[in-house]
Amino acid sequence: MKSKRKYKKLEEILITLLLIAGGVLVSIPFLWMIFSSFKPANEVLAMPPTLLPENPTFENYQNLFTNMSFGIYLRNTLIIVLFSFIGLFFNGMAGYAFAKFNFKGKEPIFYTVLATMMIPAQVTMIPVYLILNQLGLTNTMAGIILPGLAAAFSIFLFRQFMSTIPTDLIEAARLDGAGEFRIFFRLIVPIAKPIFAVQAILTFIGAWNSFLWPLIIASDQRLYTLSVGLSLLQGQHASNFGLQMAGAAFMVVPIILIFAFFQKYIIEGFTMSGLK
Template identity: 80%
Template sequence: MASIHSTKGKTEKTLITVLMIIGGILVSIPFIWMITSAFKPESEALRIPPTILPENPTLDNFKHLFTELNFLVYLRNTLIIVAFSFVGLLFNGMAGYGFAKFAFKGREKIFYLVLATMMIPGQVTMIPVYLLLNGMGLTNTLPGIILPGLVAAFSIFLFRQFMGTIPTDLIEAARLDGAGEFYIFFRLIIPIAKPIFAVQGILAFIGAWNSFLWPLIIANDESLYTLSVGLSLLQGQYGNNFALQMAGAAFMVVPIIIIFAFFQKYIVEGFTMSGIK
């Protein structure tokens, strides 16, 4: 590459850097606008010409969310769903390990069945799952919201890919030492598979935090709403109070941005690792 470091190469690099920065700013406009507007009083958010930074920064919008609206309840429900998504993650990991490291009757067939579920669009299962949950008496309950999205075929697939790279000798050695299968899984496999658990854990967190469709379909009571459902309700009820809407949106988006900033290296590496490339 040394020969490229000519003047021509340098101007090219500057040009691409500038282009990248401009594009990046354009992409971030919605985020910037959300943050600055969230701190504006209601009237300022409606002003023409708009102010870029809030003239009288205020936290009233955020107070409004928690005192007059039920965002605390929505937050609690969302966190419960997040907690259970980690149980789902464990199930995915166990299944991935089972498919990768055991030879058993029907392994290929069951695995193809798992992969086949990836092809089914959500719209097809939406109605029958609702009818099933209705039959089980789980509509308008938290289990009804949590169960349908608990496991994901794609995640099982990625776990299986990773677990396949763990040397079987290691597991055999542990067995010879008299370790039980579940002991092996929790004490040996999980520590080795930490990178894939980290990536899948972050993605599970983001997915659960953002969950919208099932809470929307299953929850009738506001006491079961998640943050996304609450936010879409807020948009309907406070149509023109944009400052309040931006505060609600910021409350949903900022935690994800922070988590992502901390873990982005793992997420990006995760894609390379899982062999999608």
């Protein structure tokens, strides 16, 4: 019995050490990026290379906003994030309708929504572009925002979660005289907080990293996002590695922080929505 416990303990210690070693190994490129963003140009290319900067500087970050228009790119990205959150409520309403309302063509429409999840986004970009071009919305912020307001995967998750909400609870609210919008915002949204939380996180990550669609629909650099700006930075300043590291860090760090703080909501949301 003692030998089994000893073996199990050694096994746990070994697994822990392997996980720590793997975590450190995976973290090295990320740490190198962060520390290199604070290095002057001569230190980034120094041989032998050093991890920590000897003369830390914020010059690279200052250049991003003074010479590279990253302030404009940040503003555009935040606008996209804001409207993506508004679209999140539209997706929630659609999921609620599919879960709790009975209307003609409900099942075919829902299966059509699911079918769009199987189509790569690149396939639909040309038709969407042509539609927006006919509406005169190319090279506008509205053209960048509108296609992202609805997401089939988001509607599916909301529908899966809201199907578990007791219908009797909704009927009781209707008998009390509550309207449909009041039921949704005062009853359904508080109950569905876990799935709204996970969808908010995924929505933020998707909007923050938006790259291909803004690059296609916008020809004016004043409409570009941070991801597009980072791509331009890599092309225009290919030899300035400190500046590139600063741009990459500015893009990645918010995502890492949000995922670190809210990863439990992501797991909880997928679990409660029925996905394994």
